[in-house]
Amino acid sequence: MKDYTKALEELARLYPNARPALKYESDYQLLVAVILSAQCTDERVNKVTAELFKEHGTPQSMLELSQEELEKFIYSCGLYKSKAAHILSATRDIAEKFGGQVPGDFNLLKSLAGVGQKTANVVYAVAFGGDAIAVDTHVFRVANRLGIAKGDTPLKVEEGLKRAIPQEDWSKAHHWLIFHGRQVCHSRKPDCAHCTLAGYCEYFEDSGASPSRSSP
Secondary structure: OOOOHHHHHHHHHHOOOOOOOOOOOOHHHHHHHHHHOOOOOHHHHHHHHHHHHHHHOOHHHHOOOOHHHHHHHHHHHOOHHHHHHHHHHHHHHHHHHOOOOOOOOHHHHHOOOOOOHHHHHHHHHHHHOOOOOOOOHHHHHHHHHHOOOOOOOHHHHHHHHHHHOOHHHHHHHHHHHHHHHHHOOOOOOOOHHHOOOHHHOHHHHHHOOOOOOOOO
């Protein structure tokens, strides 16, 4: 397997303070925010949760809402009907099965409605300090382009990243890749000319372009 140590070191140098952009004040609020973030920007989610969490930031207060009432709060996040149903179902399980606390076990997290592999990985890593790599669209794109993990599904990319990256860096690497995808390695027009990872990047190599002066 190709050694991506230098690429990872550069990502760590570029984004030493990379952390979740979602705003939350509890494990439960993080879970709700991550569910809402599916196919939605973190900026939009933060605007929605700023209002939602004023009075409904705990499992108990969330369950005071009907699905229709919750839908009105989260409408602008998209997929609001399914997200509202999942949030309320997951919240009921948290209240009834887990004593009102978000479970810290990865498999128990995945047992909650609306909590798939990516959401469970985020909550497990961020809220509970677990070693995990959540693969969103940015991680998927950057990992494939760099060549660190090639795959046509998020799960395949996650498995590849876990093989290529030391376990103690999994959670940090998740944020590094997200930040690089947002700031440099854009979906439609990646800024290869100013990317200091160009010298390690299969996408850049295949493009036939010359390395930029800022590349290592």
